Amino acid sequence: MSFLTVENIHHSYFTPKTVTTALKDINFSVEKGEFISLVGPSGCGKTTMLSILSGLIQPTQGSVIIDGQSLDNQVRSIGYMLQQDYLFPWKTIEENILLGLKLKNKLSIESKQKSLELLKEIGLEGVEKQYPRQLSGGMRQRAALVRTLAINPKILLLDEPFSALDYQTKLKLEDLVFETLKAYQKTAVLVTHDIGEAISMSDRILLFAAKPGRLHKIFTVPEQLRELRPFDVRSKEEYSTLFQEIWKELESLENSE
Numbered sequence: 091m092s093f094l095t096v097e098n099i100h101h102s103y104f105t106p107k108t109v110t111t112a113l114k115d116i117n118f119s120v121e122k123g124e125f126i127s128l129v130g131p132s133g134c135g136k137t138t139m140l141s142i143l144s145g146l147i148q149p150t151q152g153s154v155i156i157d158g159q160s161l162d163n164q165v166r167s168i169g170y171m172l173q174q175d176y177l178f179p180w181k182t183i184e185e186n187i188l189l190g191l192k193l194k195n196k197l198s199i200e201s202k203q204k205s206l207e208l209l210k211e212i213g214l215e216g217v218e219k220q221y222p223r224q225l226s227g228g229m230r231q232r233a234a235l236v237r238t239l240a241i242n243p244k245i246l247l248l249d250e251p252f253s254a255l256d257y258q259t260k261l262k263l264e265d266l267v268f269e270t271l272k273a274y275q276k277t278a279v280l281v282t283h284d285i286g287e288a289i290s291m292s293d294r295i296l297l298f299a300a301k302p303g304r305l306h307k308i309f310t311v312p313e314q315l316r317e318l319r320p321f322d323v324r325s326k327e328e329y330s331t332l333f334q335e336i337w338k339e340l341e342s343l344e345n346s347e
């Protein structure tokens with residue numbers, strides 16, 4: 091059985107005058123430790139899918155099974171990382187990264203030590219007593235990653251976590267997040283508009299189509315790219331080939347709309 095199974099998900103948004111089918115007949119599964127990306131044109135339902143996986147919205151139909159249990163029993167073990175870091179400005183970095191543990195009643199000497207070690211591993215040693223405004227955007231996103239991992243989530247949902255960063259910081263963070271998730275064998279689902287980012291970080295890429303939002307095609311990243319760090323993937327021939335393939339598929343989707 092797969093670690094994450096999405097079964098027959100259907101979701102519509104209702105307003106007094108309109109019904110929008112954001113997702114229709116979505117089925118896919120993710121293995122433990124696998125990294126998948128959701129890509130596709132604007133409005134194809136990527137964010138809706140992630141909101142369903144996080145338990146923030148209930149799908150109109152269908153189910154999500156994580157580690158053999160329904161999502162309702164697992165929402166506490168989902169980690170969510172967004173475009174904005176959402177660190178509390180009046181709390182220090184240490185207080186921010188321990189907040190999730192505190193809220194979940196999981197703060198202990200051991201869990202605190204683990205979180206501070208992770209902060210060190212991610213290159214943020216020495217900023218514990220500083221406030222978010224004293225850190226750069228990239229450093230704040232790294233702190234947000236530590237806060238997300240501190241609760242030891244079973245699955246990490248990443249909603250365009252690098253899109254607000256400058257290009258150089260983004261590439262560096264892609265490497266860092268990739269290495270960290272690999273080291274901790276975390277299962278992750280990334281939503282991104284950046285095909286290059288999807289190829290360089292993922293095992294598989296799920297291309298969604300719009301109107302109605304649906305899963306159009308799944309691409310498997312070649313084995314030889316999966317062992318490399320994201321930055322190095324970008325210079326490989328297999329990367330360019332897959333980029334072209336996904337790009338053409340996206341163009342054909344746009345032309346058929």
Ligand SMILES: Nc1ncnc2c1ncn2[C@@H]1O[C@H](COP(=O)(O)OP(=O)(O)OP(=O)(O)O)[C@@H](O)[C@H]1O
Nearest residue numbers: 103110111112131132133134135136137138139303
């Ligand atoms: N709260 C809402 N109420 C009504 N319609 C919504 C709502 N949220 C999203 N939609 C509609 O559902 C569809 C899917 O939206 P969603 O935001 O999931 O797509 P997306 O792929 O994440 O888009 P983008 O790439 O632009 O962020 C769109 O047609 C959108 O207009």
